[in-house]
Amino acid sequence: MLGVFCSLLASLLFGGLYYLATWLRPLEGQEIFGFRMLVTLPFLFLAVFVLKKQAEFIAFLKRIRQEPYLILVLIFTAFFVGLQMWLFLWAPNSGRAIEVSIGYLLMPIMMVIAGKWIYKEYLSVWKWIAIILAGIGVLSNVIQTGAFSWASALVLTGFPFYFMVRRKFNIAHIHSFILEVTILIPAALYFISPVDLKQIETVNEHIYFALFLLGLLSGVALISYTMASYLVPFNVLGLLGYLEPVAMMAISFFIGETLKPESYILLICLSFAILFLIIDGILNILKQQKKRKAKQC
Numbered sequence: 001m002l003g004v005f006c007s008l009l010a011s012l013l014f015g016g017l018y019y020l021a022t023w024l025r026p027l028e029g030q031e032i033f034g035f036r037m038l039v040t041l042p043f044l045f046l047a048v049f050v051l052k053k054q055a056e057f058i059a060f061l062k063r064i065r066q067e068p069y070l071i072l073v074l075i076f077t078a079f080f081v082g083l084q085m086w087l088f089l090w091a092p093n094s095g096r097a098i099e100v101s102i103g104y105l106l107m108p109i110m111m112v113i114a115g116k117w118i119y120k121e122y123l124s125v126w127k128w129i130a131i132i133l134a135g136i137g138v139l140s141n142v143i144q145t146g147a148f149s150w151a152s153a154l155v156l157t158g159f160p161f162y163f164m165v166r167r168k169f170n171i172a173h174i175h176s177f178i179l180e181v182t183i184l185i186p187a188a189l190y191f192i193s194p195v196d197l198k199q200i201e202t203v204n205e206h207i208y209f210a211l212f213l214l215g216l217l218s219g220v221a222l223i224s225y226t227m228a229s230y231l232v233p234f235n236v237l238g239l240l241g242y243l244e245p246v247a248m249m250a251i252s253f254f255i256g257e258t259l260k261p262e263s264y265i266l267l268i269c270l271s272f273a274i275l276f277l278i279i280d281g282i283l284n285i286l287k288q289q290k291k292r293k294a295k296q297c
Contacts, residue, residue, distance in 0.1 A: 002231055004240065006224040006225070007225065007228035007240040007241070008243060009224045010221045010244075012247060013217050013220055013224065014221050014225075014248075015247030015251055016217055017089070017214070017217050017221065018091075018092055018247075018251045018252075019092070019251045020210065020214060021088075021090075021091075021092040021093055022092050023204075023210040024089075024093075024210050024214065025093060025203075026204065027195070027200065027207075028090075028093070029086055029087075029089055029090025029091075029093065030191040031191055031195050032089040032090070032214070033086040034187070034188035034189065034190070034191035036085065037082075037085075037184050037187075037188035038185070038188055039214055039218065040181060040222065041178070041181050042215075042219070043215065043218065043222060043223060044174065044178045044219075044222060047174060047223040048174070048175075048178070051174075051227065053175070056173075056175060060171075060173075060175040060176070064179075070169065070171065073169050074171070074179050074183060076165065077165055077166060077176070077180055078179075078180035078183040078184050080158055080161065080162040080165075081162055082184045082187065083158060084162070087100060088100065091151060092251075092252075096149075096151045097248070097252035097255060098249070098252045098258075100152065100155055101245060101248040101249040101252050102149070102152045102249075102263070102266065102267070102270065103149075103153065103154065103155025104245035104248055105245045105246075105270045105274060106156040106270065107156050107159055107245070108241075108242065108277055109130060109156075109270075110156045110157065110160045112127050112131060112277070113131060114160050114164060126276045126277070127280055130272075130274070130277050130280075133269045133273040133276070134269060134270060134273045137266035137268070137269030138266065140265040140266060140269070141263055141266040144265075174222075174226050242274055242277070245274075246274075
């Protein structure tokens with residue numbers, strides 16, 4: 001139960017960060033990104049101590065020393081994850097919150113497709129239906145608008161590629177993420193160097209409190225998700241993860257964005273596609289439970 005709670009808390013807090021971006025005006029996307037990197041890094045190191053992973057972190061540093069090419073890999077992955085984190089905080093203040101939310105709704109479908117064609121994973125009927133529905137939705141949107149949102153496309157392609165690179169080099173853990181954020185610190189300092197917070201405070205009197213919340217929510221969300229990843233089976237974690245894009249979409253509407261008529265079919269198709277993926281996940285969990293019980297008998 002603790003793992004499920006941590007996962008749900010992380011999803012809600014990440015959704016809350018989407019809304020918090022609107023409290024940080026008139027800071028712009030790259031400036032918010034810079035502050036987020038600075039205030040998040042201490043919480044990441046705290047997570048290592050809370051979870052008692054110091055030995056694993058040191059072992060990873062030793063591995064990098066033995067395999068120095070990993071430095072280039074981490075620079076590469078840092079760029080990709082940094083781009084996604086910038087987009088996440090830029091979108092709510094730029095009228096692109098719904099587009100980015102749609103990208104996050106499409107991302108699980110893209111992960112399923114990548115699993116099939118790259119890793120030769122088995123696809124159930126439910127997953128095939130989800131892929132077809134998502135394809136119909138995207139095609140409908142392209143036909144009606146003549147294009148597909150670059151913000152949505154960046155999310156649905158960027159994150160799967162990032163995850164695949166991390167998986168290929170066996171660096172899919174919090175230790176590599178800490179180093180990725182560390183690599184991004186010089187860029188973060190560059191982005192915030194022109195910012196005059198005293199001047200910003202004349203426009204937004206709550207700016208310091210909002211920056212404090214940015215660090216707190218980011219840190220607690222990351223620690224909660226990391227704890228969940230150790231406590232909850234991977235398939236259950238993936239199932240619970242669907243809450244985050246749903247929360248993002250709800251917040252997009254809450255902050256005043258509206259869905260364009262040409263995107264109605266896309267969102268309806270995505271909603272059903274996610275529903276079918278959830279059904280598939282629940283059925284897989286039930287099957288695994290039956291297998292465990294059968295082995296125990």
